[in-house]
Amino acid sequence: MKQQFLLSMRRWQRVTTALIAAALASSAYAGFFIPKDSTMVMGMYSPTESMFEVSHGVTRDTSIAVGVGNMTDTLRSYRWKVAHAQATKLVGRVYNEDGIGNAYVFAGPLVATGNTFDGTRYGVHGGVWADYETRRVYGRVSWHGYKNSAFAWNEVVVQAMLAPYLADYEDVASWGGMQVKRRTGETQMELTPFVRFFKKDWWIDAGVSVNRANRKDIFVNVMHLF
Amino acid sequence: MKNFSLITLFIAAAFGAQASFADTLKIKVDGMVCGFCASSIEKKMRANQATADVYVSLENKIVAVSEKTGQTLDDAVLKAQIADSGYEVKTIERVSASIADVRAATKAKKT
Numbered sequence: 001m002k003q004q005f006l007l008s009m010r011r012w013q014r015v016t017t018a019l020i021a022a023a024l025a026s027s028a029y030a031g032f033f034i035p036k037d038s039t040m041v042m043g044m045y046s047p048t049e050s051m052f053e054v055s056h057g058v059t060r061d062t063s064i065a066v067g068v069g070n071m072t073d074t075l076r077s078y079r080w081k082v083a084h085a086q087a088t089k090l091v092g093r094v095y096n097e098d099g100i101g102n103a104y105v106f107a108g109p110l111v112a113t114g115n116t117f118d119g120t121r122y123g124v125h126g127g128v129w130a131d132y133e134t135r136r137v138y139g140r141v142s143w144h145g146y147k148n149s150a151f152a153w154n155e156v157v158v159q160a161m162l163a164p165y166l167a168d169y170e171d172v173a174s175w176g177g178m179q180v181k182r183r184t185g186e187t188q189m190e191l192t193p194f195v196r197f198f199k200k201d202w203w204i205d206a207g208v209s210v211n212r213a214n215r216k217d218i219f220v221n222v223m224h225l226f
Numbered sequence: 227m228k229n230f231s232l233i234t235l236f237i238a239a240a241f242g243a244q245a246s247f248a249d250t251l252k253i254k255v256d257g258m259v260c261g262f263c264a265s266s267i268e269k270k271m272r273a274n275q276a277t278a279d280v281y282v283s284l285e286n287k288i289v290a291v292s293e294k295t296g297q298t299l300d301d302a303v304l305k306a307q308i309a310d311s312g313y314e315v316k317t318i319e320r321v322s323a324s325i326a327d328v329r330a331a332t333k334a335k336k337t
Contacts, residue, residue: 035266036310057266060310093257095314097287100257135259135284169261169268169282201265225265 032223033088033104033129034063039226046209046219048072048183048190061090065108071153073185080114082146084125099134112148123148135166138175155183161196172199179207188212192219201225250292250323251299254316255308258287263312270307274299279325283332290328 034040034057042053053067068083086108094101107126113119127144138161145154161177175196182189194207205221258264264282267289271280276297281290289308293299305315321328 035263035312037270038266038311060312090312093312095257097256098259100259100313133259166285167261168285169264171261173261198260198262200261200268203262223262225262 032065033057033090033102034065034225036060040223041226042067042221042223044219044221047217048074055088063088073183074188078114078116078151080112080116080151082110082112082125084108084110086125099132101132102130104129110146110148112146112150114150117150121148121150127154136163137161138163138177153184155181157181169200172197190217192217194219249320250290250325250328251301251304252319252321252328253289253291253304253308254319255287255289256314256316258282258284258289258313260284264289266311267308267313270311271304274303274307281325281329281332283329286332288328288332290325292325 032040032042032053032055034055036057036059038057040053040055042051042055044051049069049071051067051069053065053069055063055065057063064085064087066083066085068081071080071082072078086106088104088106090102090104092101092103105126105128107124110123110125112121112123123146125144125146127142129140129142131138131140133139138159140157140159142157143154144157146152158180159177161175163173163175165174167173173196177194177196179192179194180189181192188211190209191211192207192209194205196203196205198204201224203221203223203225205219207219209215209217209219255267258267261282261284264284268280268282271277271289271291274291276293276299278292278294280292282288283290291299291304301318304318308315323331
C-alpha cells in the first residue's frame with residue numbers, strides 16, 4: 001500500500017516536473033494576438049529561452065496574457081526566471097484578397113528572479129510585432145524588451161517562411177523558413193531554420209539553430225486554440 | 227378518412243416548406259489565409275444555436291454556414307462575429323444548398 005502510494009507520488013512528481021519543463025517557452029512568441037473569445041495555450045522551449053503562456057481575446061483588437069519563462073544567454077552567464085502579464089493591442093490591419101498584414105503593440109508588468117541580482121525585481125516589458133501573410137509566404141518582424149532595476153534586455157526576431165503547397169482549411173499546412181534572432185549581450189545572431197505545421201486549432205514550430213554559438217539548439221513551440 | 231388525408235397533406239406541405247427554408251449562407255471573407263486563425267471563425271459559427279454545420283475554404287475564401295431546419299441565422303450577427311475574429315466580410319449570399327453541396331462545388335472548382 002505504502003509502495004503504491006510512493007509510486008503514485010513519484011508519477012505525480014514526474015508529471016509536475018514535465019509540466020514545469022513545458023512551462024519554459026519563448027518571448028519570441030510573446031505578443032501573439034488572440035481573436036476575441038478565443039483562448040490559446042502556448043508552450044515554447046529552447047536552451048536559451050522558454051515560456052508557457054495563456055492568452056485570451058477580450059475584444060476585436062485586444063488580447064491579454066499571463067506567462068512564465070526562463071531566459072539565459074549562450075554562455076549561461078545569467079539565468080532569469082520571469083513571470084509576466086501583458087495586453088496586446090492590434091493597431092493596424094490591412095486586408096487584400098490574398099493576404100493579411102497586422103501590426104500589434106504589447107506591454108505589461110513583469111516579476112523576475114535570477115542569479116545576477118538579489119531578491120525579486122519588478123519591472124515592465126513590451127514590444128511591437130508586425131507580420132504579413134498569404135497562403136504562400138509569411139514574414140514577421142518583432143522587438144521585445146524587458147526592463148527592471150536589475151537588467152534591461154531585448155531581442156529582435158525576423159521570420160521568413162514559404163509554404164511548399166497551398167493548404168486548405170482541412171489540410172495540414174506545412175511551412176519552411178528561417179528565424180533570425182538578435183538578443184542583448186549576444187555576439188552572434190541566432191539563425192534557426194525551422195518548420196511550421198498547423199491544422200485548425202493546433203500549431204507546431206520546430207527548428208535547430210545553425211550559427212556557431214547556438215549550433216544544435218533545438219526549439220519547439222506548440223500552440224492550441226480553444 | 228377525407229379529413230385525415232387533408233391533415234396528412236397539410237403536415238407534409240408544412241414540413242416541405244420548412245425544409246426549403248434550411249439555407250446555407252456563403253460568406254466571402256477577405257484576409258482569411260491561415261487555418262489556425264480561421265479556426266476561431268468556425269468556433270464562433272458553430273456556437274450559434276441556429277447553425278447546423280460549417281465549412282471553411284481558404285482556397286475560395288468562404289465560410290459556409292447552414293441553418294437548422296426552421297431556424298434563421300442573422301446576417302448582421304454573422305458579420306459582427308467574423309469581424310470580432312479579425313476578418314472582413316465582403317459578401318453574404320444565401321443559397322438553397324447543403325454544406326455537402328457547397329463543399330463539393332468548391333472542391334470541384336479547385337480541381
